[in-house]
Amino acid sequence: MRVALFVPCYVDAFEPEVGIATLNLLRRFGIDPEYPFDQTCCGQPMVNSGCHVEARATEELFVRNFAGFDHIVVPSGSCAHQVRCHMTAIEQTDEVRQVRERTYELVEFLHDVLKVDAFPWAEFPHKVSYHNNCNALRGIFHGSMSERREESYSKPLDLLRMVKGLELVEKARPDECCGFGGTFSVFEPAVSVKMGQDKVRDHAQAGADYVVSADSSCMLHQKGCAGKLGLPMKFRHIAKVLNGDAA
Amino acid sequence: MSGADEQRTAPDGLPALLHEELRAADDGGARGADGERLSHGEGTSRPLRSLPPEPQPRGAKLYHRRPVDHNEAAQRFIDAPRHAQMHDERLWDLRQKRDRQMHGIAEWEELRELASSIKQHTLANLGDYLEQFETQAKANGIHVHWARDGAEHNRIVHSILADHGAKSLIKSKSMLTEEVGFRDYMAGVGIEVVETDLGERIQQLDDEAPSHIVVPAVHKLRTDVAQVFADTLGTDPANDDVHYLAEQQREKTRPLILDADAGMTGANFAVAETGTFVVCTNEGNADLSANVPPLHIASIGIEKLIPRIADLGVFIRLLSRSALGSPITQYTSHFRGPRVGGEMHVVLVDNGRSARLGEPDFWQSLKCIRCGACMNTCPVYRRSGGLSYGATYSGPIGLILDPTFNRKRYSSLPFASTLNGSCTNVCPVKINIHEQIFAWRKALAESHDIGVGKQALMKAAGTVLSHPRLYRAAITTAEGALKLLPDFMVTNPLNSWTARGRDMPDAPRETFHQWYERTNGGREDEA
Numbered sequence: 001m002r003v004a005l006f007v008p009c010y011v012d013a014f015e016p017e018v019g020i021a022t023l024n025l026l027r028r029f030g031i032d033p034e035y036p037f038d039q040t041c042c043g044q045p046m047v048n049s050g051c052h053v054e055a056r057a058t059e060e061l062f063v064r065n066f067a068g069f070d071h072i073v074v075p076s077g078s079c080a081h082q083v084r085c086h087m088t089a090i091e092q093t094d095e096v097r098q099v100r101e102r103t104y105e106l107v108e109f110l111h112d113v114l115k116v117d118a119f120p121w122a123e124f125p126h127k128v129s130y131h132n133n134c135n136a137l138r139g140i141f142h143g144s145m146s147e148r149r150e151e152s153y154s155k156p157l158d159l160l161r162m163v164k165g166l167e168l169v170e171k172a173r174p175d176e177c178c179g180f181g182g183t184f185s186v187f188e189p190a191v192s193v194k195m196g197q198d199k200v201r202d203h204a205q206a207g208a209d210y211v212v213s214a215d216s217s218c219m220l221h222q223k224g225c226a227g228k229l230g231l232p233m234k235f236r237h238i239a240k241v242l243n244g245d246a247a
Numbered sequence: 248m249s250g251a252d253e254q255r256t257a258p259d260g261l262p263a264l265l266h267e268e269l270r271a272a273d274d275g276g277a278r279g280a281d282g283e284r285l286s287h288g289e290g291t292s293r294p295l296r297s298l299p300p301e302p303q304p305r306g307a308k309l310y311h312r313r314p315v316d317h318n319e320a321a322q323r324f325i326d327a328p329r330h331a332q333m334h335d336e337r338l339w340d341l342r343q344k345r346d347r348q349m350h351g352i353a354e355w356e357e358l359r360e361l362a363s364s365i366k367q368h369t370l371a372n373l374g375d376y377l378e379q380f381e382t383q384a385k386a387n388g389i390h391v392h393w394a395r396d397g398a399e400h401n402r403i404v405h406s407i408l409a410d411h412g413a414k415s416l417i418k419s420k421s422m423l424t425e426e427v428g429f430r431d432y433m434a435g436v437g438i439e440v441v442e443t444d445l446g447e448r449i450q451q452l453d454d455e456a457p458s459h460i461v462v463p464a465v466h467k468l469r470t471d472v473a474q475v476f477a478d479t480l481g482t483d484p485a486n487d488d489v490h491y492l493a494e495q496q497r498e499k500t501r502p503l504i505l506d507a508d509a510g511m512t513g514a515n516f517a518v519a520e521t522g523t524f525v526v527c528t529n530e531g532n533a534d535l536s537a538n539v540p541p542l543h544i545a546s547i548g549i550e551k552l553i554p555r556i557a558d559l560g561v562f563i564r565l566l567s568r569s570a571l572g573s574p575i576t577q578y579t580s581h582f583r584g585p586r587v588g589g590e591m592h593v594v595l596v597d598n599g600r601s602a603r604l605g606e607p608d609f610w611q612s613l614k615c616i617r618c619g620a621c622m623n624t625c626p627v628y629r630r631s632g633g634l635s636y637g638a639t640y641s642g643p644i645g646l647i648l649d650p651t652f653n654r655k656r657y658s659s660l661p662f663a664s665t666l667n668g669s670c671t672n673v674c675p676v677k678i679n680i681h682e683q684i685f686a687w688r689k690a691l692a693e694s695h696d697i698g699v700g701k702q703a704l705m706k707a708a709g710t711v712l713s714h715p716r717l718y719r720a721a722i723t724t725a726e727g728a729l730k731l732l733p734d735f736m737v738t739n740p741l742n743s744w745t746a747r748g749r750d751m752p753d754a755p756r757e758t759f760h761q762w763y764e765r766t767n768g769g770r771e772d773e774a
Binding site: 007011016024037041046051053054056086146147148176179181187195224 | 317318319321322325331335339346349350352353355356624626627630631661662663664665666667668669671672673681685687688689690691692693697701702705706708709710712713714715718722749750757758759760761762763768769
């Protein structure tokens with residue numbers, strides 16, 4: 001099985017240890033992913049702004065980097081959603097379609113492809129509030145959604161429940177958006193910040209010591225909001241928790 | 248026993264009312280001289296408030312040919328914390344009530360699917376159903392008119408009123424009449440229009456557009472209403488007791504209703520098979536508007552058609568549950584024809600709808616039954632208030648409807664969304680709202696309507712992100728990374744990331760890429 005690791009630009013720049021944890025976690029399961037060196041970004045910033053034409057070259061580069069792999073794994077629900085659901089600025093050749101279909105967010109890959117049933121090395125004796133990224137939840141269906149009448153399920157929580165000592169806490173509004181929204185956070189700062197503040201207060205009221213998510217981007221935004229409010233909670237990518245990185 | 252516990256029983260030994268303000272010893276004057284609680288304010292009620300009122304934040308400022316600045320209006324709304332908190336909580340409460348109703352119906356998702364299919368089928372055969380409706384309605388004795396656009400609608404209604412020498416019109420809430428600027432037009436031709444929906448009446452008296460399609464004054468605190476009524480109806484400005492305010496409004500408005508020459512309603516559904524239409528309200532005001540005066544005019548958007556009366560149940564089951572979390576509206580009134588001695592007119596209005604029906608990406612918005620569930624669930628709408636959109640339709644449905652009416656002015660609205668998708672999930676007719684918002688962004692970028700600066704920025708980002716070497720150079724230093732991400736879309740002088748309420752993320756010394764190169768992907772010693 002040829003697996004490629006896609007490290008989103010956010011992770012590359014701000015949270016390299018999430019990329020490292022993802023790499024090490026996959027290795028624990030006997031997979032040694034390749035890291036295509038010319039990778040940059042999935043094109044989401046442009047596409048999110050409607051600028052599909054401007055995203056074309058970036059999408060082409062992505063496909064050149066990741067063509068031919070059996071699986072492409074990325075520790076971000078948002079980027080996985082972009083590739084799978086929105087990478088349409090380029091001609092949809094067989095190669096493009098294949099790359100798109102084979103791109104998995106890390107939680108999905110562990111849950112659906114590897115069907116992992118234990119993380120014996122992982123221990124996290126903390127109260128955790130899990131943050132669902134909206135693209136991960138409503139775009140690639142990480143879990144059931146509060147708006148729908150459907151069986152309750154959650155892939156990330158299934159995985160986190162296997163971590164020793166980890167206690168999940170429940171928020172009042174479990175799947176409300178945190179207000180990051182990609183370029184929204186920049187062009188609509190008033191609402192973005194208010195939503196972020198409300199979100200981190202909800203985490204705090206739930207008694208969370210840690211916020212865990214499959215998306216660094218939401219957490220960077222929330223961390224910024226929590227910092228300004230002086231809330232003491234910490235933020236941690238799920239890859240690090242599952243890899244057993246020390247808290 | 249603590250003081251709080253003691254208060255749970257009123258002096259008469261009965262359980263006390265829940266609301267703290269009504270629990271006050273003085274009870275706000277809601278009791279008469281005999282000590283009995285009054286059923287209405289009855290003019291004796293006194294103010295309940297303890298804090299000085301917070302001024303109501305107003306909506307978006309509109310400038311000729313400039314896109315609406317949603318963020319600016321949203322900031323002003325958020326800066327009025329009591330309004331902002333009330334608004335978010337009030338609408339979130341509606342969302343939660345909606346969820347409870349949903350959980351009470353096992354076939355909820357099938358109902359949505361069915362409603363969506365019925366609408367899709369109707370829209371695919373809209374011409375036939377409209378003609379059938381017209382034929383049947385005429386057979387019922389209803390006069391049927393066709394209006395290509397808002398101006399024609401207003402002219403038609405005016406001419407009907409003129410034929411009857413009508414000088415005053417009472418009407419129930421109708422988003423269509425908001426859409427076509429009906430009240431302004433009528434003011435221009437000297438006809439007095441009185442709204443009969445309480446919320447809509449408040450907004451009319453305040454000369455403000457409805458901020459929500461179901462609960463038009465939801466952005467107002469009762470202190471705001473007290474001020475509006477004091478200014479326009481002569482009530483006591485210091486008394487913001489809701490009983491008092493409602494009663495005063497009723498006292499002042501009822502005579503206008505009784506004396507009106509004509510009545511107007513919208514319609515929630517028009518049934519092709521029977522030539523009848525259905526209006527759903529909770530105040531019974533549509534029935535007053537339709538039945539008190541001898542002349543009833545109904546303005547109906549052409550997308551309101553459903554094929555058969557048997558289809559109606561699907562929508563009635565979904566409408567109020569989605570809107571307010573109640574099983575059904577208090578009144579579901581079927582209008583089948585003029586009463587004896589009366590006259591009934593229906594104006595079928597296009598106003599851009601048939602053009603939208605021809606748009607592959609956007610026709611689905613015509614399925615909308617105007618329940619407002621997308622607004623109630625939208626985290627952006629809840630925090631910014633409906634008037635921040637500066638448009639007839641606000642919230643998620645507004646983002647995809649408004650640009651069809653004025654592309655330039657509303658070009659900014661599809662960006663007032665995080666694309667979180669909650670709106671799509673609550674929509675009772677399964678409109679893919681967030682996907683349409685996404686599609687609007689693309690359409691607006693293609694026609695260069697997203698702002699020159701933003702598009703240039705995206706082009707620059709696209710260049711950097713498609714050239715590994717440029718990308719590496721940009722991202723490798725902390726400063727470069729901060730410039731490219733998350734700020735990369737902006738090299739905005741305001742630096743909106745940190746301007747308010749958010750700390751900038753720290754960039755580490757080494758990127759993942761550098762780490763991988765240095766350690767050969769962790770295979771070599773980290774030292």
